[in-house]
Amino acid sequence: MAEVTEIRSIEELAAYRLVWHSLLLKTRNATFFQSLDWLETFWRHFGAEKQLRVLVVSAADKTIGIVPLVVVTEPTRVGPVRFLTYPLQDWGSFYGPIGPNPTATLVAAMRHLRETPHDWDVMDLRWVDCDRSDRGRTQRAMAQVGFRPRKQPWMRGSVVDLPETWDEYWKARPRRWRENVRRCRRRLENLGKVAYVRYRPEGIAYGDADPRWDLFDACIAIARKSWQSESATGNTICSPEVESFLRDAHEAAVRAGAVDLNLVLVGGRPVAFACNYHMNGRVFGLRKGYDPEFRAGSPGVVLDHLMLEDGHELGDVHYDLGVGAYEAKRCWITSEATSYRITHFRSDVARAQVLRLRRWYQDRFGDTEKLIAARSA
Numbered sequence: 296m297a298e299v300t301e302i303r304s305i306e307e308l309a310a311y312r313l314v315w316h317s318l319l320l321k322t323r324n325a326t327f328f329q330s331l332d333w334l335e336t337f338w339r340h341f342g343a344e345k346q347l348r349v350l351v352v353s354a355a356d357k358t359i360g361i362v363p364l365v366v367v368t369e370p371t372r373v374g375p376v377r378f379l380t381y382p383l384q385d386w387g388s389f390y391g392p393i394g395p396n397p398t399a400t401l402v403a404a405m406r407h408l409r410e411t412p413h414d415w416d417v418m419d420l421r422w423v424d425c426d427r428s429d430r431g432r433t434q435r436a437m438a439q440v441g442f443r444p445r446k447q448p449w450m451r452g453s454v455v456d457l458p459e460t461w462d463e464y465w466k467a468r469p470r471r472w473r474e475n476v477r478r479c480r481r482r483l484e485n486l487g488k489v490a491y492v493r494y495r496p497e498g499i500a501y502g503d504a505d506p507r508w509d510l511f512d513a514c515i516a517i518a519r520k521s522w523q524s525e526s527a528t529g530n531t532i533c534s535p536e537v538e539s540f541l542r543d544a545h546e547a548a549v550r551a552g553a554v555d556l557n558l559v560l561v562g563g564r565p566v567a568f569a570c571n572y573h574m575n576g577r578v579f580g581l582r583k584g585y586d587p588e589f590r591a592g593s594p595g596v597v598l599d600h601l602m603l604e605d606g607h608e609l610g611d612v613h614y615d616l617g618v619g620a621y622e623a624k625r626c627w628i629t630s631e632a633t634s635y636r637i638t639h640f641r642s643d644v645a646r647a648q649v650l651r652l653r654r655w656y657q658d659r660f661g662d663t664e665k666l667i668a669a670r671s672a
Contacts, residue, residue, distance in 0.1 A: 297359070297403035301411070302349040305338045311351060314358045321395040324428045326579055327553040327572040328387040334363055336547045337382055340540040344368070346414065348379070352394075352403045360400025361393040366415050373649045379408070379415035381422055387579060388452050388615050389424040389634055397429070401436035409440045416647045418442065418639040421449050425635045433637045442639040447654065449636045453621060453628040455614040461607045464629075472626040476600050483592030487562030491601045495573065495609075498552025506549045510556050511542070514568035518584045532570060532582040541570075541582070548572055559585075559598045567594035569602055576612040599627055 302308055308315070308331060315331045327333055338347065346366040352359055365382040368375050381390040392400045408418070418437075423429050425446070437444040458464050465473065483489055494510055497503040515533050518524065523531035530537050548554045555571035555578055567585035571578050585595040603614065615632070616624050640651040 297352050297354045297399060299403050299407040300351040300353065301407065302351060303347055305335060305342065305347060308334070308349060311358075311361070315361060315393065318358065318361060318394040322393050323395075323397075324389070324424065324577065325393070325574055326387055326389065326577065327548055327551065327574055328383055328390060328579075329363075329393050330551060330553070332547040332551045332553075333544065334382055336540070336544045337384070337386075339543065340537075341384065345382075347382075350404045350407055352400045354399070359394055359396045360403075362400060362404040363393070371646075371650060372653065373646045376646055376650060377414065377416045379418045380420060383422050385422075385450075386581075388422065388450070388617060388632065389428070390422040391424060391429060391433075398432050398436065401432055402439055405436045405440045405442060409442065413641065416641055416644045417650060419636055420638070421636045422634045423449075423637050424632075425637075426633065437637065437639055445638045445640075445651070445654065447636050447638065447658065449634045450618050451631050451633050452618045453616040453624040454630055454632045455603065455616065455627055456629045457603070457607050457612050457614070461604055464603075464607070467629075469626055476596060479593035479596045480600070483559075483561060483589070483594055483597050486589060486592050487564070489597070490560040490563070491598075491605070492558040492560065493602070493605060494554065494556040496549050496552060496554060499550040501552065503552070504550050506546050507556070510558060511545055511570075513558060513565040514556070514570055514582075514584075517565055517568050517586050518582075520586050520588070521584050522587075523584055532584070545570070557598060557602045559594050559601065561589060561592070561594070566592075567598040569598060573611070576610055577615070578606060578611055578613065579615045580617050595623070603627065 312331055319325050319330055322329065348364040348366060350362040350364065352361070363382055364379055366377055366379050368377050383390045391397065392404070394400055420433055423433050425431065434444040434446060492510070494507055496505060515538070518531060518533040523533055526534065532538065532541055545554060553572045553574055555573040557569040557571070558565050559567040566589045569583040570581045572581060583595070585598070606614065616628065638654070640647040642648065
């Protein structure tokens, strides 16, 4: 019989650092967002007014999985609702249980949540990778303990799955696009000597944990020259609301050996950047941008080409380019990827039931697709 230990303090998780890291290495399609390094950084900046609920699942005196959760009160059309969800907040595309035994971990976690006092109105597990990693496990685990799970698409993003050879990928791109990429490269070279810099430190365990603030600050400087400095979303790399968080996350990712920072320079001047995280050959595109002064040379296009080709040489197999800007990505991608929300609405909470009816109405009359498009813009 599996046992669950619940941790509600971020400080207490330090005792689980080694086992967390060990389980993460065995997690299918794991990302840096599932690491304790990410959670600690996220919590420092955004943990206020949230309740941490990390479920550590053990069997035969051995930890087999971890399910990090958070209770957050969010405004809705029916009033404020307490949601139990994953601690990702749309920074990444996917999230899920940590460890090589997701089915057993999820069933034990759901049973624990069923049997313990409910400090939430709606269990809303967002960012579930139903099509690749989860394969229905979350829904089955919830149903097995008596919850009534409802599955809805959450967001759609763009991905590149790299085949065995670069030529196979490159020749599969539209012919006109390949010609356009070559033209962009020539135009950029007419503006000065083009250089590409990629920084992937191995991490503190290998004595390679220099954050290279000069490179990170170059990315910030480029963003400030672009539309990102005036973005109303407040989540670009240079937005005052999140810049300090992204700096701390960068430092944590460097220590973990998860940073993948890319720059294109023209005449020694940084003109385009891509700040990514990587793990086990899988890369997540966190933020990117280019200097509008060099728009004529399409430095963003040149950077994408150099980054993907070099990544293939490094052994990368998957690039998650995130949501939004689909037109700029469509010629690079091999498919779109959908994340889902798996939801249980408490039957004894009126607002939860009203919200359930609203979700049903959205599905019934096609509004769900509009909401997905808005989140993915």
